[in-house]
Amino acid sequence: MSHRIRAIVYVASAIVTFATLMYAAMGLPKFGTFSGAYSAMLLQISTLERHVYNVPTAVNFDYRGFDTLGEEFIFFTSVAGVLFIFSAVRGKAEKHGEPMEHEGDRRQSGAIRWFPTGLTAFIAALGMDLGAHGQLTPGGGFQGGAIFGSAIACIYLGVGIHAFIRTAKKETFDMLEALGAFAFGALGVAAMWITGAFLRNIMPLGQTGATVSGGTIYFLSCAVFVEIACGFTVLLLVFLKQTGQTQEGEQ
Amino acid sequence: MSLLQIILYVLVAVLGAAVVFSKRPINQLFIYTTFGMMLALLFFVLHAPDVGLSEIAVGTFAVPLMVLVTLMKTDTKT
Amino acid sequence: MSGWTLYFPYAVAFWLFVIGCFGITQSRNLIHTILCIAVVQSSTYMLLLSIDFHAQAGAPIFGSTNPPGSASVDPILHALTLTDIVVGATVTALLLALTIQIYRRRGTIDPQRLRPMSE
Numbered sequence: 001m002s003h004r005i006r007a008i009v010y011v012a013s014a015i016v017t018f019a020t021l022m023y024a025a026m027g028l029p030k031f032g033t034f035s036g037a038y039s040a041m042l043l044q045i046s047t048l049e050r051h052v053y054n055v056p057t058a059v060n061f062d063y064r065g066f067d068t069l070g071e072e073f074i075f076f077t078s079v080a081g082v083l084f085i086f087s088a089v090r091g092k093a094e095k096h097g098e099p100m101e102h103e104g105d106r107r108q109s110g111a112i113r114w115f116p117t118g119l120t121a122f123i124a125a126l127g128m129d130l131g132a133h134g135q136l137t138p139g140g141g142f143q144g145g146a147i148f149g150s151a152i153a154c155i156y157l158g159v160g161i162h163a164f165i166r167t168a169k170k171e172t173f174d175m176l177e178a179l180g181a182f183a184f185g186a187l188g189v190a191a192m193w194i195t196g197a198f199l200r201n202i203m204p205l206g207q208t209g210a211t212v213s214g215g216t217i218y219f220l221s222c223a224v225f226v227e228i229a230c231g232f233t234v235l236l237l238v239f240l241k242q243t244g245q246t247q248e249g250e251q
Numbered sequence: 252m253s254l255l256q257i258i259l260y261v262l263v264a265v266l267g268a269a270v271v272f273s274k275r276p277i278n279q280l281f282i283y284t285t286f287g288m289m290l291a292l293l294f295f296v297l298h299a300p301d302v303g304l305s306e307i308a309v310g311t312f313a314v315p316l317m318v319l320v321t322l323m324k325t326d327t328k329t
Numbered sequence: 330m331s332g333w334t335l336y337f338p339y340a341v342a343f344w345l346f347v348i349g350c351f352g353i354t355q356s357r358n359l360i361h362t363i364l365c366i367a368v369v370q371s372s373t374y375m376l377l378l379s380i381d382f383h384a385q386a387g388a389p390i391f392g393s394t395n396p397p398g399s400a401s402v403d404p405i406l407h408a409l410t411l412t413d414i415v416v417g418a419t420v421t422a423l424l425l426a427l428t429i430q431i432y433r434r435r436g437t438i439d440p441q442r443l444r445p446m447s448e
Binding site (some may be wrong): 252256257260261263264267268270271272276279280283286290293294297298299300301302304305306308309310313314317318320321322324325 | 334335337338341344345348349351352358360361363364365367368371372374375378379381382383384386387388389390401402407408410411414415417418421422425428429432438
């Protein structure tokens with residue numbers, strides 16, 4: 001099918017799809033007027049019942065914790081998939097030892113070298129702050145982890161691939177990621193063991209507004225933080241490693 | 252619906268179309284990054300700071316970096 | 330508040346969906362396809378968060394200015410969306426890794442030239 005015919009067929013069907021979707025939107029609540037019964041209830045009870053200020057975090061790690069378990073394993077499986085896809089090629093390259101040092105590793109100096117490295121510390125601290133106070137302020141394991149993982153990759157921008165590989169040991173981060181995923185499941189199973197319900201909040205809830213509060217919510221958030229942070233670091237590491245082996249890989 | 256919201260919605264719609272219609276992948280990547288940033292701003296304006304934080308980390312750093320590496324590795328030299 | 334703004338956000342979300350799918354059908358480069366898929370993905374976030382918004386409510390994060398229990402937008406859709414953005418990025422990474430491997434095997438990432446089982 002040529003491009004032009006394909007475009008005509010698609011545009012015709014897209015107009016119908018768009019019209020149908022807009023017709024369906026007429027049945028949705030008008031913009032700015034929605035209020036669901038479930039969410040109204042959660043907004044009322046979550047601070048009293050779970051001692052948290054940030055309701056989405058309470059939903060993620062407590063009320064709908066089982067959904068998060070599913071999301072978490074999608075994440076885990078995708079990272080494993082990426083590692084698996086690259087391992088076929090990397091197995092060959094690693095026989096020559098570590099990827100060769102980038103020319104950039106030595107040439108850069110001064111501000112170019114130290115500014116991104118300093119930024120790493122700052123962004124990593126921000127990520128940890130977001131991850132650790134998910135029950136009080138906007139943030140939580142998912143966002144904090146993504147920001148922390150990205151911060152580690154800033155080392156690459158500043159110093160180069162060699163330093164990045166030395167800093168982020170793949171095996172260590174891989175293991176920590178698995179540990180994070182395991183901790184989430186283990187907390188759920190422990191709750192089932194003690195109370196008979198999977199992922200029930202079993203920890204003491206603590207003072208509302210304290211750093212460690214919300215019971216299991218805090219610990220699940222930390223487990224997710226470790227998993228996402230290490231998963232992102234490993235992901236960016238294997239991608240950026242590809243840039244170091246242009247010569248060996250292509251022959 | 253405030254003016255800020257209308258502006259951001261229009262920007263997101265235009266940038267989304269620009270991502271699709273840009274021909275060279277490297278240009279597309281930069282437009283995509285801008286699109287991600289506008290999306291994050293829109294999420295903040297819609298009272299969803301949690302979602303905005305996720306989108307900033309993912310849409311403006313992690314995904315563009317990985318796409319950049321893929322572009323580098325699949326340079327077709329044409 | 331005029332009438333058209335009441336459905337305009339939904340129209341933008343559907344527009345992103347339709348235009349992203351158009352990009353997928355017209356794509357001559359797998360990286361272009363992946364970025365179009367990312368646009369389609371963001372249309373779902375747009376739709377969920379547009380439905381969720383309430384004009385007279387604040388963010389679902391309580392503090393001194395909005396004490397617990399005060400009017401707020403729906404936290405459930407936020408929770409859905411924020412996990413999906415992070416998880417969606419790793420799925421994009423998986424697609425990109427596959428693209429790199431396809432290029433190594435076939436020397437092209439143009440879907441038109443990737444015939445099945447032709448070396």
